[in-house]
Amino acid sequence: MRKSYSILAIGAILAIVLTACGTAAPAPAPETVTKVETVVVEVTSSAPVVVAPTGYGVTLKAVMERGNLICGVNSQVPGFGYVDANGNFAGIDVDYCRALAAAIFGDPTKVEFRPVTAAERFTALQSGEIDILSRNTTWSLVRDTELGGNFVHTTFYDGQGMMVPKDSGIATLQDLEGGTVCVQTGTTTELNLADVMASLGVTYTPAVFEDADATFAAYAEGRCDAVTTDKSGLVSRRSVLPDPANHVILDVTMSKEPLGPMVRHGDDQWFDIAQWTVFALFSGEEFGITSANVDDMRASATAPEVRRMLGLEGDLGLKLGLTNDFAYNVIKMVGNYEEVYNRNLGPDTPTYIPRGYNSLYTDGGLLYSPPFR
Ligand SMILES: N[C@@H](CCC(=O)N[C@@H](CS)C(=O)NCC(=O)O)C(=O)O
Numbered sequence: 196m197r198k199s200y201s202i203l204a205i206g207a208i209l210a211i212v213l214t215a216c217g218t219a220a221p222a223p224a225p226e227t228v229t230k231v232e233t234v235v236v237e238v239t240s241s242a243p244v245v246v247a248p249t250g251y252g253v254t255l256k257a258v259m260e261r262g263n264l265i266c267g268v269n270s271q272v273p274g275f276g277y278v279d280a281n282g283n284f285a286g287i288d289v290d291y292c293r294a295l296a297a298a299i300f301g302d303p304t305k306v307e308f309r310p311v312t313a314a315e316r317f318t319a320l321q322s323g324e325i326d327i328l329s330r331n332t333t334w335s336l337v338r339d340t341e342l343g344g345n346f347v348h349t350t351f352y353d354g355q356g357m358m359v360p361k362d363s364g365i366a367t368l369q370d371l372e373g374g375t376v377c378v379q380t381g382t383t384t385e386l387n388l389a390d391v392m393a394s395l396g397v398t399y400t401p402a403v404f405e406d407a408d409a410t411f412a413a414y415a416e417g418r419c420d421a422v423t424t425d426k427s428g429l430v431s432r433r434s435v436l437p438d439p440a441n442h443v444i445l446d447v448t449m450s451k452e453p454l455g456p457m458v459r460h461g462d463d464q465w466f467d468i469a470q471w472t473v474f475a476l477f478s479g480e481e482f483g484i485t486s487a488n489v490d491d492m493r494a495s496a497t498a499p500e501v502r503r504m505l506g507l508e509g510d511l512g513l514k515l516g517l518t519n520d521f522a523y524n525v526i527k528m529v530g531n532y533e534e535v536y537n538r539n540l541g542p543d544t545p546t547y548i549p550r551g552y553n554s555l556y557t558d559g560g561l562l563y564s565p566p567f568r
Pocket residue numbers: 269270271272311312313331332333379381382383384405406407408424425428429432452454
């Protein structure tokens with residue numbers, strides 16, 4: 196699948212990535228992506244991208260008929276999306292895919308994980324190769340418009356950072372004057388680096404790589420003085436360097452990187468399903484409903500919102516095109532947000548990241564679900 200996709204769209208990927216990076220002319224006629232049932236967008240004269248059919252209800256119907264969800268994920272970022280020692284996909288973004296499968300099928304295993312690189316991911320979504328992208332992807336205006344996506348609520352608030360060898364003597368971005376910085380192509384990272392260094396008047400040479408493995412291998416070999424990506428990515432990739440303790444993340448945040456799932460334009464039902472799956476995870480934590488106690492809660496809950504959310508009253512699930520126990524299934528089978536977070540990024544993991552902004556609003560963070568009513 197990935198092979199035929201590459202043959203079909205390699206020029207288009209380049210055009211889209213270059214456009215996303217702001218180094219090429221704008222992609223033509225983005226409106227055609229959003230308003231037409233099935234279209235072929237001539238992103239370059241030689242390499243059309245087939246855009247998947249869109250329209251209300253199309254995606255859920257296709258997923259149900261196929262019998263599983265195809266989720267575009269990372270395979271190189273521990274804690275977010277990677278393949279663990281047992282050969283299973285794991286990470287917070289991967290668990291979100293499982294939660295969505297649980298919401299749709301009542302079965303978190305009905306999901307196929309499709310690894311996509313930073314450069315491939317938007318074309319994979321537009322072409323219909325994947326039903327949803329859940330891969331440490333930053334919400335931005337260009338991605339929300341020209342690249343044909345809608346971002347579901349942010350699931351991890353992040354910011355870009357810079358990592359250097361501990362003994363390098365580099366303590367600030369200014370110390371990188373005249374140096375080389377390893378960075379991955381097709382990312383917001385590359386753009387922010389240029390913006391921030393220009394505003395500081397720091398001259399540097401970017402060393403650009405296609406994926407995280409190549410970027411961090413070059414850094415580990417000393418081919419650059421520093422490496423930059425989302426701070427989550429730095430924590431994650433530092434954990435798999437041969438000598439994690441010998442690398443420090445500078446005390447500087449270069450950007451806002453709100454990371455979350457992305458769907459195609461055009462299917463509001465699918466957007467709502469993806470969105471309320473996120474809210475089920477947040478609300479589960481807010482109401483103290485866990486995978487361990489959800490059955491007790493279902494047997495004894497009296498709070499009206501909890502009863503509606505777990506499908507004991509009303510028909511909220513049916514309004515999404517799902518069953519009324521969709522949120523119960525998410526929490527029972529995958530856990531609430533806190534459980535998912537701690538499993539992948541909690542204090543007992545090698546990729547520990549303090550919750551910070553990724554706490555509930557009731558704990559001073561930014562996670563806030565609208566009401567289940
Ligand atoms: N959040 C940024 C960066 C995301 C990104 O792709 N980060 C890299 C560096 S950690 C990555 O995940 N690479 C993994 C890969 O290429 O498979 C974006 O959406 O552009």
